[in-house]
Amino acid sequence: VNREEKDEQIWLFATGALDPAEAESVRRLLAAGDPVDAAVYDDALATVSQLPLAIDPLSPPTQARQKLLERVAINSTRSSPMKKSPDLARWFAGVAAIVAIALGLISYHLFNQLKLHDDRAQATEEKLRTQLTRARSVLAMLSARNLQMVSLASSAPKSTAGGRVLWDKDRNQWHVTVFDLTPPPDGRVLELWFITADQKKIPGGTFTVNAQGNGAMSAKVPADLKNISLAAITDEPPGGMPQPTGQIQLAGKVE
Amino acid sequence: LFSADSNETKSDDYALMRAISARDQSALRTLYDRHSPLIFTLLMRILHNRADADELLTDIFWEIWEHADRFDSLRGSPRTYFITLARSRAIDRLRNRARQVPTMQMSDSPAVAVNNAAEDGEQARIVRSALDNLDAAQRKMIEYAFYEGLSHSEIAAKTQQPLGTVKTYIRRGLIQLRDSLRTLDGKSS
Numbered sequence: 001v002n003r004e005e006k007d008e009q010i011w012l013f014a015t016g017a018l019d020p021a022e023a024e025s026v027r028r029l030l031a032a033g034d035p036v037d038a039a040v041y042d043d044a045l046a047t048v049s050q051l052p053l054a055i056d057p058l059s060p061p062t063q064a065r066q067k068l069l070e071r072v073a074i075n076s077t078r079s080s081p082m083k084k085s086p087d088l089a090r091w092f093a094g095v096a097a098i099v100a101i102a103l104g105l106i107s108y109h110l111f112n113q114l115k116l117h118d119d120r121a122q123a124t125e126e127k128l129r130t131q132l133t134r135a136r137s138v139l140a141m142l143s144a145r146n147l148q149m150v151s152l153a154s155s156a157p158k159s160t161a162g163g164r165v166l167w168d169k170d171r172n173q174w175h176v177t178v179f180d181l182t183p184p185p186d187g188r189v190l191e192l193w194f195i196t197a198d199q200k201k202i203p204g205g206t207f208t209v210n211a212q213g214n215g216a217m218s219a220k221v222p223a224d225l226k227n228i229s230l231a232a233i234t235d236e237p238p239g240g241m242p243q244p245t246g247q248i249q250l251a252g253k254v255e
Numbered sequence: 256l257f258s259a260d261s262n263e264t265k266s267d268d269y270a271l272m273r274a275i276s277a278r279d280q281s282a283l284r285t286l287y288d289r290h291s292p293l294i295f296t297l298l299m300r301i302l303h304n305r306a307d308a309d310e311l312l313t314d315i316f317w318e319i320w321e322h323a324d325r326f327d328s329l330r331g332s333p334r335t336y337f338i339t340l341a342r343s344r345a346i347d348r349l350r351n352r353a354r355q356v357p358t359m360q361m362s363d364s365p366a367v368a369v370n371n372a373a374e375d376g377e378q379a380r381i382v383r384s385a386l387d388n389l390d391a392a393q394r395k396m397i398e399y400a401f402y403e404g405l406s407h408s409e410i411a412a413k414t415q416q417p418l419g420t421v422k423t424y425i426r427r428g429l430i431q432l433r434d435s436l437r438t439l440d441g442k443s444s
């Protein structure tokens with residue numbers, strides 16, 4: 001098909017003078033997007049659309065305008081989402097309520113989770129701070145120039161339980177570690193005792209051990225306490241006792 | 256009655272189509288008031304039935320309202336789009352009606368209204384002058400195609416002219432019409 005034949009088909013198509021099969025062929029031709037074809041078609045349409053201007057004009061019926069505007073107004077009202085139907089509005093309200101409740105529950109759950117995490121974080125922080133303090137204390141003790149070690153042992157036969165006391169004489173502080181010690185029964189704690197040569201027993205503080213029997217504590221040696229000859233650990237009621245009442249778990253002679 | 260398709264009006268029509276796309280009902284009212292006389296006249300010319308023309312007029316503006324996005328401003332003016340749309344819908348209805356009432360006779364004088372005197376706009380006068388420059392047979396064939404929806408083979412049968420002659424007549428007539436419109440439009444402006 002040459003250019004002239006194509007132009008003729010396009011002009012006839014714009015006028016509406018083609019048979020259906022030919023019209024379809026031109027539609028495909030125009031859909032191909034050739035700018036020359038498109039320009040010819042636009043030119044032809046602009047020309048034929050002038051034809052009605054030559055007709056004696058008629059006034060359209062007034063009711064046609066009214067009918068159109070009413071149709072537009074009704075459709076606009078119907079297409080408004082919340083006014084479309086009361087059922088739809090109720091449905092939206094129901095969904096909104098469910099979503100609000102769900103969000104509330106989720107928020108409450110998240111709040112509790114965050115609070116729980118916060119509590120756990122605070123506990124962990126406290127535990128770490130305690131461990132850090134203890135580690136610094138041990139480090140300071142190990143670097144002390146005047147340091148004495150006391151070995152602790154169990155009097156029970158075949159017991160592997162034991163412990164050590166590191167005595168920082170410069171700071172007058174004991175750091176006690178124990179291992180393989182049978183945990184005290186529920187409602188009991190371990191208590192450290194400074195025992196002097198004249199058998200005075202001065203409480204040094206309470207502590208516990210874990211399931212493996214390992215534990216540690218630090219204790220300030222009273223400044224006026226002289227002649228410590230023995231270190232002992234007993235099980236006592238919570239809070240400790242002013243004088244030992246329970247069994248001796250570990251003991252060691254201070255040289 | 257018809258508005259002239261001046262540059263100012265064209266510019267307004269494009270703005271109105273954009274406003275209609277944005278669901279501006281006042282823009283639709285303005286567009287309707289401006290173009291409904293021309294479209295209704297075209298519908299009456301094709302359908303020769305006032306009730307059908309009334310109904311279709313509403314439907315066409317409804318389609319413009321609902322599918323304003325179909326208008327491509329790069330392909331022509333809004334008025335060209337309206338005319339093309341109205342003609343297409345009217346021809347469809349004419350064919351449906353012909354199928355439903357096979358005995359109905361089509362108008363044998365489609366050009367009757369064209370030569371009637373009319374005191375509308377300058378553009379209408381220009382179009383009439385351009386049509387007057389066409390050969391009577393050419394003009395009649397163009398009108399058969401445009402207003403009656405007849406294909407070139409149907410026009411050939413109706414006018415008892417060879418098919419090739421009909422095609423050539425229509426195409427040459429339209430190109431001559433285009434050139435006349437350009438010339439007359441240039442002289443008037």
